[in-house]
Amino acid sequence: xxxxxNSLGILLFAxxxxxTPLIYASLGSCFSEVSGVVNIxxxxxxxxxxxxxxxxxxxxxxPWIGFLCGGLAGMLFGALHALATxxxxxxxxxxxxxxxxxxPGVVIMIARVxxxxxxxxxxxTEQRMPRLLAGVFDTGTTFGRFMDNVFSTxxxxxxxxxxxxxxxxxxYKTRFGLRMRACGEHPEACETLGINVLKTRFLCVCLSGFLxxxxxxxxxxxxxxxxxxxxxxxxxxxxxxxxxxxKFRPHGAxxxxxxFGFCSGLKTVLGGSSGIDTQLISMIPYVVTVLVLILFxxxxxxPSANGKPFIKAR
Amino acid sequence: MKKKRSVIEIISTVRFxxxxxxxxxxxxxxxLFLTVMGISVGDAYGKLLDSVTTVKGISYVIVYATPYxxxxxxxxxxxxxxxxxxxxEGQFVVGSMAAAVTGILLKALPKPVLIPLCFIAAMAAGALxxxxxxxxxxxxxxxxxxxxxxxxxxxFYLSNYIAGLPGIKNxxxxxxxxxxxxxxxxxxxxxxxxxxxxxxxANWGILVxxxxxxxxxxxxxxxxxxxxxxxxxxxxxxxxxxxIGVNRSILTALAISGALAGLGGALHLMGMGNRISIFSAQxxxxxxxxxxxxxxxxxxxxxxxxxxFYGALTYxxxxxxxxxxxxxxxxxxxxxxxxxxxxxVIFERLGGGIRARRNAAAREDKQKREAQKTPPEAxxxxxPDQEKKEGEAK
Numbered sequence: 001x002x003x004x005x006n007s008l009g010i011l012l013f014a015x016x017x018x019x020t021p022l023i024y025a026s027l028g029s030c031f032s033e034v035s036g037v038v039n040i041x042x043x044x045x046x047x048x049x050x051x052x053x054x055x056x057x058x059x060x061x062x063p064w065i066g067f068l069c070g071g072l073a074g075m076l077f078g079a080l081h082a083l084a085t086x087x088x089x090x091x092x093x094x095x096x097x098x099x100x101x102x103x104p105g106v107v108i109m110i111a112r113v114x115x116x117x118x119x120x121x122x123x124x125t126e127q128r129m130p131r132l133l134a135g136v137f138d139t140g141t142t143f144g145r146f147m148d149n150v151f152s153t154x155x156x157x158x159x160x161x162x163x164x165x166x167x168x169x170x171x172y173k174t175r176f177g178l179r180m181r182a183c184g185e186h187p188e189a190c191e192t193l194g195i196n197v198l199k200t201r202f203l204c205v206c207l208s209g210f211l212x213x214x215x216x217x218x219x220x221x222x223x224x225x226x227x228x229x230x231x232x233x234x235x236x237x238x239x240x241x242x243x244x245x246x247k248f249r250p251h252g253a254x255x256x257x258x259x260f261g262f263c264s265g266l267k268t269v270l271g272g273s274s275g276i277d278t279q280l281i282s283m284i285p286y287v288v289t290v291l292v293l294i295l296f297x298x299x300x301x302x303p304s305a306n307g308k309p310f311i312k313a314r
Numbered sequence: 315m316k317k318k319r320s321v322i323e324i325i326s327t328v329r330f331x332x333x334x335x336x337x338x339x340x341x342x343x344x345x346l347f348l349t350v351m352g353i354s355v356g357d358a359y360g361k362l363l364d365s366v367t368t369v370k371g372i373s374y375v376i377v378y379a380t381p382y383x384x385x386x387x388x389x390x391x392x393x394x395x396x397x398x399x400x401x402x403e404g405q406f407v408v409g410s411m412a413a414a415v416t417g418i419l420l421k422a423l424p425k426p427v428l429i430p431l432c433f434i435a436a437m438a439a440g441a442l443x444x445x446x447x448x449x450x451x452x453x454x455x456x457x458x459x460x461x462x463x464x465x466x467x468x469x470f471y472l473s474n475y476i477a478g479l480p481g482i483k484n485x486x487x488x489x490x491x492x493x494x495x496x497x498x499x500x501x502x503x504x505x506x507x508x509x510x511x512x513x514x515x516a517n518w519g520i521l522v523x524x525x526x527x528x529x530x531x532x533x534x535x536x537x538x539x540x541x542x543x544x545x546x547x548x549x550x551x552x553x554x555x556x557x558i559g560v561n562r563s564i565l566t567a568l569a570i571s572g573a574l575a576g577l578g579g580a581l582h583l584m585g586m587g588n589r590i591s592i593f594s595a596q597x598x599x600x601x602x603x604x605x606x607x608x609x610x611x612x613x614x615x616x617x618x619x620x621x622x623f624y625g626a627l628t629y630x631x632x633x634x635x636x637x638x639x640x641x642x643x644x645x646x647x648x649x650x651x652x653x654x655x656x657x658x659v660i661f662e663r664l665g666g667g668i669r670a671r672r673n674a675a676a677r678e679d680k681q682k683r684e685a686q687k688t689p690p691e692a693x694x695x696x697x698p699d700q701e702k703k704e705g706e707a708k
Contacts, residue, residue, distance in 0.1 A: 080653075084653065085656075089659055089660070089663065090656035090660075091656050094608050094655060094656035095656040097601075097605060098649050098650070098653035099649075099653075101646075101648055101649030102649035105642045105643075105646040105648075105649050106642075109351070109640045109646065112642070113351055230594065234463075234466075234467065234596065237463045238463065240459070240460075241459075241460045241464065244459065244460040245460065277475055277478070279475035279478065279592075280471070282471045282474075283468055283471040283472065283475075286465075286467045286471075287464075287468060290450070290461065293450075293456050294450070294454050294456065302457075309659075311663075
């Protein structure tokens with residue numbers, strides 16, 4: 001029984017640890033896609049955030065300044081994507097691919113200049129994302145250990161759930177949210193109603209960069225303690241997948257990310273003990289996602305104007 | 315009336331010039347980064363150029379380029395048929411593994427039998443990987459981008475799993491498959507390599523890639539199948555109305571696209587690769603293929619040229635360390651090139667604007683029937699108008 005509860009605690013901890021960066025990035029992706037801009041550059045924006053977060057935290061000693069700067073670095077690449085796709089009417093897939101090459105390219109070059117290596121210097125505990133409620137629970141007891149595993153997790157994880165609620169509120173309860181969703185469905189109609197489509201989309205793509213940057217920073221400041229070129233390997237694409245999975249709704253994407261985090265957690269828990277090959281266990285999250293899609297989710301409706309550049313009539 | 319064409323207008327109509335301009339700008343941005351880092355631009359670009367212009371260098375570039383040409387063709391083909399094959403990565407991986415398994419298990423077979431068998435196995439595996447996603451899309455309506463991202467990772471772990479199986483795994487300490495025997499390799503003969511001073515992994519894989527390129531061009535431009543696939547790509551509802559089986563077309567397109575990427579995996583393995591390691595991260599041949607297809611304007615011949623360019627930068631970039639410049643410089647250059655290709659639509663719009671205005675001016679001319687030759691508005695007219703438009707947008 002003790003073992004089961006322990007494993008369950010570790011499983012939930014891992015779910016949240018793997019899920020958090022994905023949730024941030026998928027919230028970002030939601031903003032961009034719903035406003036009508038395909039953003040496959042999430043991966044590059046996460047890499048920029050992951051690097052900047054650790055570097056700033058290392059030099060300033062403050063994880064929070066680092067975390068924020070990680071978001072801003074992502075936003076910078078978001079602005080670049082917005083400039084190309086919204087202002088200049090570029091093909092969104094091509095621009096996103098460019099961001100995915102530029103993001104890692106630029107930050108790894110900077111890493112080489114600053115540290116003479118492609119990796120950053122590992123952060124100390126003070127520089128890393130703090131673990132809230134650490135030491136509150138008595139880890140001597142089974143129940144205490146379980147609670148410690150689940151609740152004394154990183155501050156960024158608590159923050160992400162607040163972010164989900166805020167984003168949900170913005171999407172469905174504010175005027176901006178309504179306008180933004182309208183821009184993704186029928187920009188021409190929006191323009192005749194006096195909504196500034198270009199401005200709305202620009203802002204949304206920048207926001208998607210910011211949130212992706214925060215997600216990247218979580219990877220290098222919470223789960224791990226340094227940036228390496230393989231810190232961000234595909235999480236950006238998984239976040240996009242989660243958004244499609246969640247039918248372009250922030251709460252749907254949350255479910256997708258948590259499912260994915262849970263399956264990744266399962267991998268950690270089963271990893272050593274079960275006797276099943278680790279490579280096969282690693283496949284679980286992807287196979288489960290496909291199965292859930294077939295069995296429960298089915299067709300996902302893409303916002304009508306998604307991917308189409310909006311060119312303002314003269 | 316003599317037509318005067320402005321520079322912007324010429325650039326706007328010739329796609330190749332966009333690409334050239336984007337490449338120049340890419341190197342300019344790279345130079346900017348080098349200058350900021352305090353590295354001599356001449357040294358770095360000189361090294362890049364030197365390393366790819368010798369006979370040995372050229373042979374390396376071709377070897378490096380071969381897999382990217384194939385994944386580039388795969389992605390370009392998918393673009394023509396209206397699907398975005400972000401799954402070339404996974405198709406490449408399963409193709410490569412199928413070729414490895416065939417090559418290892420049937421190593422007793424003679425070379426002229428074994429090599430085609432490896433190719434066929436790789437193409438079948440790649441096509442299968444494409445078809446699975448196609449079935450998910452046509453039968454259950456599952457978004458193909460999402461499914462492909464999942465199947466890229468499933469392929470990755472499947473390859474790692476197979477590489478660790480007894481009978482396939484290396485008997486030494488290496489975390490990899492056994493090496494292929496000589497009769498499953500596409501290498502040129504040792505005499506040719508030493509006589510011409512080529513790279514030790516010089517192989518004839520590129521010839522297969524060129525044949526595939528011609529085949530892709532032929533299918534797209536000269537066959538009914540290609541016509542149907544393009545019709546579905548440009549408007550699936552119109553195509554359906556015209557009596558084309560949309561679902562069957564999507565499946566066919568993904569199968570061909572997958573087979574191309576899978577064959578790329580085989581060519582890489584049987585040429586340069588030799589064996590497949592147990593990887594900790596995706597190698598990115600599929601994602602490189604997306605870049606190659608984009609630089610090559612989704613055209614099969616463009617994919618060959620862009621693949622060679624990509625191969626040259628990848629190989630040249632690996633030599634940059636020697637002059638103290640970071641290898642990632644090439645990612646920045648390629649990323650910038652792709653970025654400028656993305657925004658090159660601006661030229662088309664500028665050029666279109668100029669043409670529209672000149673046509674309007676010509677009409678006015680005709681109406682007034684004035685004998686005086688009013689010169690049509692030239693290039694500088696385009697810029698302020700664009701600014702005005704930008705201003706409006708703000």
